[in-house]
Amino acid sequence: xxxxxxxxxxxxxxxxxxxxxxxxxxxxxxxxxxxxxxxxxxxxxxxxxxxxxxxxxxxxxxxxxxxxxxxxxxxxxxxxxxxxxxxxxxxxxxxxxxxxxxxxxxxxxxxxxxxxxxxxxxxxxxxxxxxxxxxxxxxxxxxxxxxxxxxxxxxxxxxxxxxxxxxxxxxxxxxxxxxxxxxxxxxxxxxxxxxxxxxxxxxxxxxxxxxxxxxxxxxxxxx
Amino acid sequence: xxxxxxxxxxxxxxxxxxxxxxxxxxxxxxxxxxxxxxxxxxxxxxxxxxxxxxxxxxxxxxxxxxxxxxxxxxxxxxxxxxxxxxxxxxxxxxxxxxxxxxxxxxxxxxxxxxxxxxxxxxxxxxxxxxxxxxxxxxxxxxxxxxxxxxxxxxxxxxxxxxxxxxxxxxxxxxxxxxxxxxxxxxxxxxxxxxxxxxxxxxxxxxxxxxxxxxxxxxxxxxxxxxxxxxxxxxxxxxxxxxxxxxxxxxxxxxxxxxxxxxxxxxxxxxxxxxxxxxxxxxxxxxxxxxxxxxxxxxxxxxxxxxxxxxxxxxxxxxxxxxxxxxxxxxxxxxxxxxxxxxxxxxxxxxxxxxxxxxxxxxxxxxxxxxxxxxxxxxxxxxxxxxxxxxxxxxxxxxxxxxxxxxxxxxxxxxxxxxxxxxxxxxxxxxxxxxxxxxxxxxxxxxxxxxxxxxxxxxxxxxxxxxxxxxxxxxxxxx
Numbered sequence: 266x267x268x269x270x271x272x273x274x275x276x277x278x279x280x281x282x283x284x285x286x287x288x289x290x291x292x293x294x295x296x297x298x299x300x301x302x303x304x305x306x307x308x309x310x311x312x313x314x315x316x317x318x319x320x321x322x323x324x325x326x327x328x329x330x331x332x333x334x335x336x337x338x339x340x341x342x343x344x345x346x347x348x349x350x351x352x353x354x355x356x357x358x359x360x361x362x363x364x365x366x367x368x369x370x371x372x373x374x375x376x377x378x379x380x381x382x383x384x385x386x387x388x389x390x391x392x393x394x395x396x397x398x399x400x401x402x403x404x405x406x407x408x409x410x411x412x413x414x415x416x417x418x419x420x421x422x423x424x425x426x427x428x429x430x431x432x433x434x435x436x437x438x439x440x441x442x443x444x445x446x447x448x449x450x451x452x453x454x455x456x457x458x459x460x461x462x463x464x465x466x467x468x469x470x471x472x473x474x475x476x477x478x479x480x481x482x483x484x485x486x487x488x
Numbered sequence: 489x490x491x492x493x494x495x496x497x498x499x500x501x502x503x504x505x506x507x508x509x510x511x512x513x514x515x516x517x518x519x520x521x522x523x524x525x526x527x528x529x530x531x532x533x534x535x536x537x538x539x540x541x542x543x544x545x546x547x548x549x550x551x552x553x554x555x556x557x558x559x560x561x562x563x564x565x566x567x568x569x570x571x572x573x574x575x576x577x578x579x580x581x582x583x584x585x586x587x588x589x590x591x592x593x594x595x596x597x598x599x600x601x602x603x604x605x606x607x608x609x610x611x612x613x614x615x616x617x618x619x620x621x622x623x624x625x626x627x628x629x630x631x632x633x634x635x636x637x638x639x640x641x642x643x644x645x646x647x648x649x650x651x652x653x654x655x656x657x658x659x660x661x662x663x664x665x666x667x668x669x670x671x672x673x674x675x676x677x678x679x680x681x682x683x684x685x686x687x688x689x690x691x692x693x694x695x696x697x698x699x700x701x702x703x704x705x706x707x708x709x710x711x712x713x714x715x716x717x718x719x720x721x722x723x724x725x726x727x728x729x730x731x732x733x734x735x736x737x738x739x740x741x742x743x744x745x746x747x748x749x750x751x752x753x754x755x756x757x758x759x760x761x762x763x764x765x766x767x768x769x770x771x772x773x774x775x776x777x778x779x780x781x782x783x784x785x786x787x788x789x790x791x792x793x794x795x796x797x798x799x800x801x802x803x804x805x806x807x808x809x810x811x812x813x814x815x816x817x818x819x820x821x822x823x824x825x826x827x828x829x830x831x832x833x834x835x836x837x838x839x840x841x842x843x844x845x846x847x848x849x850x851x852x853x854x855x856x857x858x859x860x861x862x863x864x865x866x867x868x869x870x871x872x873x874x875x876x877x878x879x880x881x882x883x884x885x886x887x888x889x890x891x892x893x894x895x896x897x898x899x900x901x902x903x904x905x906x907x908x909x910x911x912x913x914x915x916x917x918x919x920x921x922x923x924x925x926x927x928x929x930x931x932x933x934x935x936x937x938x939x940x941x942x943x944x945x946x947x948x949x950x951x952x953x954x955x956x957x958x959x960x961x962x963x964x965x966x
Binding site for chain 1: 611648652653655659660662664667670671672673675676691695
């Protein structure tokens with residue numbers, strides 16, 4: 266039983282990491298959104314599995330929230346935004362695909378090196394989950410840095426939050442309060458992002474964040 | 489009779505929907521002041537009732553003082569905000585619809601900060617800081633100019649990355665505590681974590697602290713992670729700059745210090761003090777040099793906030809009764825002085841119609857009262873006697889000289905550089921030939937001068953109970 270539970274948890278968390286890499290080299294917004302939805306679904310499976318093996322039914326709620334909100338509602342809403350704004354075109358990347366993937370590999374190695382050796386009091390499964398989660402978080406961060414487009418930055422941020430939820434679910438018996446708050450904060454984050462996307466659109470007729478780069482540090486005239 | 493603890497959480501919570509529904513902006517502003525006043529009253533009465541300690545909330549010497557300070561600055565800023573926004577409405581930078589939003593967010597921010605401060609739970613603390621951050625993000629972007637949107641975006645991205653890393657650190661702390669304290673809420677409670685500190689796994693705890701330091705350190709505005717801070721201060725409404733500098737940075741530092749207390753109980757963990765000393769000194773020296781090249785007056789004082797957060801972080805990193813005392817005093821004095829400066833700067837920018845330092849001249853002839861307020865504020869923040877900031881900086885420098893002379897030299901160097909920059913700018917703004925509009929100003933002077941009076945009194949004479957209280961907290965901080 267233990268070995269199966271271990272293997273499945275490993276598989277699910279591992280697939281999330283693979284999907285993170287997939288996210289890194291997508292060059293179309295719609296494709297990125299689909300991959301993100303897939304990652305969210307994988308997350309809900311991973312959390313549900315944790316609920317099973319930890320015998321913690323409240324984690325099912327978290328899994329359900331991840332599935333409905335991040336797996337379906339948010340991607341659907343973002344698809345709509347993308348369609349309405351007419352931005353199916355390619356995403357500008359600050360750094361090319363190759364170097365980004367290499368950096369990503371480095372980040373995964375880093376997170377394994379950081380998490381695995383410490384905390385002998387914590388079970389191996391938890392530590393592995395934690396290493397995976399940290400890798401997903403760092404890759405999300407990398408995605409936010411390497412993309413210029415506002416929508417892809419949002420996806421990067423949500424992918425980062427996926428990693429956080431994975432980490433939280435791996436921590437045995439962490440109170441529900443926290444998971445709920447994570448779900449809640451994602452919701453708020455989404456609202457905020459929505460507002461920003463529209464404001465940015467309104468002001469610049471583009472969702473390319475680099476359009477904001479004209480403003481650097483100091484204002485040149487009063488406004 | 490409602491318990492004060494419930495009151496400081498419920499008043500803002502009730503005020504948020506009410507303010508969102510009030511359409512008349514004057515009524516909204518008045519209600520905002522009223523709600524802030526009630527929160528202040530509850531915060532002060534917290535001092536006189538029995539200390540609460542449950543699984544979820546805790547009141548001790550450390551946070552009770554910050555709750556009171558937060559409520560006080562929140563109240564005075566709401567008064568300043570009322571006059572500030574009516575001018576913004578006149579010139580059309582804000583619309584009544586946005587003001588409903590603004591007032592509701594203001595209360596949301598105050599409420600979230602109170603939650604973060606009184607939480608006896610690492611997770612709840614995180615929620616508080618996150619909600620407070622998000623509400624300030626929205627307020628920074630409220631003018632909707634390209635600059636404001638960029639500032640809010642930058643603040644949002646950096647703030648959420650920081651907050652995400654802090655959350656990962658929080659999970660790690662739970663994992664450390666769970667084998668010792670069992671599953672559930674108790675493994676996230678401050679008092680239990682401190683009690684059982686020696687039994688916690690030192691390596692994992694140290695790793696957790698690194699994430700927490702980067703996470704909450706971003707919110708404190710420490711030097712390598714500070715990029716959001718000047719933009720957010722310069723482009724948002726000035727009342728928000730005042731509470732950002734005066735309160736939110738403190739709350740983030742408070743979070744870090746709570747974790748530092750936990751780590752301090754376990755001698756095998758990493759030397760937190762040394763890291764904080766390094767980050768503090770880097771922030772101080774970096775920000776001091778950056779002060780010279782500022783052309784925007786709000787940006788200037790934002791960098792000054794980075795400088796002072798650096799000083800506080802350094803003080804708490806040094807540790808020991810004297811340095812901690814100085815750090816706490818500095819936290820209080822900086823909150824009061826910096827928000828007072830932003831009150832003055834807000835009115836000055838409104839009356840002159842610009843934030844460019846070069847376009848603001850001869851204030852002493854055109855607007856003498858504001859000029860006096862700004863001058864006293866800047867002299868206080870630059871660390872001149874007899875103000876309270878001088879007292880805390882003097883204590884810090886002298887205690888550091890006795891222990892680590894090299895650090896003290898760097899500290900003094902940073903302070904002198906910053907002093908020069910501030911005085912230079914002050915001179916050009918206040919004196920010289922008058923430039924720009926000389927129209928009359930509708931300003932609320934009371935919050936400005938009340939804050940300055942407190943800073944002056946603290947510099948001349950610290951009341952005995954306050955000293956005793958700070959000593960107790962300094963001992964708690966170790």
